[in-house]
Amino acid sequence: MLADMHTHSLHSPDADRGASVEQMALKAQELGLHTLTVTDHCDLNYWYGADEHKYEEYYLSDSSMFGSRDYAAASIEEVTALKERFSFLRCGIELGQLAQAPEQAALMSADKRLDFIIGSLHMNRGKPDFYWIECKKMDSSEIVSLLDDYFAEELEVCRTGDFDILGHLTYPMRYIVGECGIPLDMTRWEDIIREIFSTLISRGKGIEINTSGLRQHYGLTFPSLEHICLFREMGGEIITLGSDAHRIDDIGAGLGAGAALAREAGFRYTAVYTGRQPEFIRL
Numbered sequence: 282m283l284a285d286m287h288t289h290s291l292h293s294p295d296a297d298r299g300a301s302v303e304q305m306a307l308k309a310q311e312l313g314l315h316t317l318t319v320t321d322h323c324d325l326n327y328w329y330g331a332d333e334h335k336y337e338e339y340y341l342s343d344s345s346m347f348g349s350r351d352y353a354a355a356s357i358e359e360v361t362a363l364k365e366r367f368s369f370l371r372c373g374i375e376l377g378q379l380a381q382a383p384e385q386a387a388l389m390s391a392d393k394r395l396d397f398i399i400g401s402l403h404m405n406r407g408k409p410d411f412y413w414i415e416c417k418k419m420d421s422s423e424i425v426s427l428l429d430d431y432f433a434e435e436l437e438v439c440r441t442g443d444f445d446i447l448g449h450l451t452y453p454m455r456y457i458v459g460e461c462g463i464p465l466d467m468t469r470w471e472d473i474i475r476e477i478f479s480t481l482i483s484r485g486k487g488i489e490i491n492t493s494g495l496r497q498h499y500g501l502t503f504p505s506l507e508h509i510c511l512f513r514e515m516g517g518e519i520i521t522l523g524s525d526a527h528r529i530d531d532i533g534a535g536l537g538a539g540a541a542l543a544r545e546a547g548f549r550y551t552a553v554y555t556g557r558q559p560e561f562i563r564l
């Protein structure tokens with residue numbers, strides 16, 4: 282019995298034919314999941330209401346797209362209302378760009394209804410979502426500098442953010458390696474990744490094994506096995522598994538493969554969260 286700790290409902294504006302939380306819970310029940318945690322997007326640097334119509338504006342202007350405030354509120358409300366009916370359901374949130382909007386981050390993380398917070402980085406400061414980067418038009422020095430900025434900001438998130446699990450570390454690889462086919466030697470970022478991990482460990486936080494990459498061109502988890510192993514070797518103890526499903530058919534996808542990688546790296550337990558407290562279930 283595995284736990285899907287990273288899923289999106291129709292309260293995430295990028296959900297693909299987004300499902301209601303009830304539909305998701307019924308699916309999780311059918312799959313026999315230990316826990317389903319709904320973690321809709323709240324990209325803190327786009328803190329405005331859905332009624333402000335900026336979602337369309339951003340979407341069409343080819344920038345980032347999330348009117349985060351109202352989407353997050355609607356998600357938390359719907360999940361909370363259904364928790365009694367579905368005992369395995371937990372209320373989470375995926376906070377994006379924690380270091381870019383600390384005041385908004387504090388407002389969100391103070392919400393006592395939240396069981397679990399993923400800290401994610403979808404765009405470097407002042408730049409569009411990595412989804413929009415045109416890596417084919419970039420030369421190698423631009424790609425290196427984008428990743429330098431990315432890992433530096435991830436470290437800042439780890440040092441200052443109020444969250445439980447660092448989301449999809451190495452997310453830009455989805456586009457650079459997966460979509461554009463640009464090979465990357467990760468040696469350059471080895472030291473900063475170690476620093477990210479030691480910061481997480483000292484603050485009692487963990488990483489997720491995000492299995493969405495397995496069903497994309499990238500073909501690997503975020504992060505991949507070598508970094509899951511490194512986290513373990515450095516003394517990391519907390520990991521979660523997450524499909525990052527944006528549609529109902531992807532709930533639970535790749536969790537078995539993710540669990541196998543975790544075991545290979547030496548983990549025996551994976552974490553689930555209630556009221557932001559971890560509980561460990563056997564892999």
Ligand SMILES: [Zn+2]
Pocket residue numbers: 375401403448449
């Ligand atoms: Zn994300």
Ligand SMILES: [Zn+2]
Pocket residue numbers: 287289375525
């Ligand atoms: Zn996500």
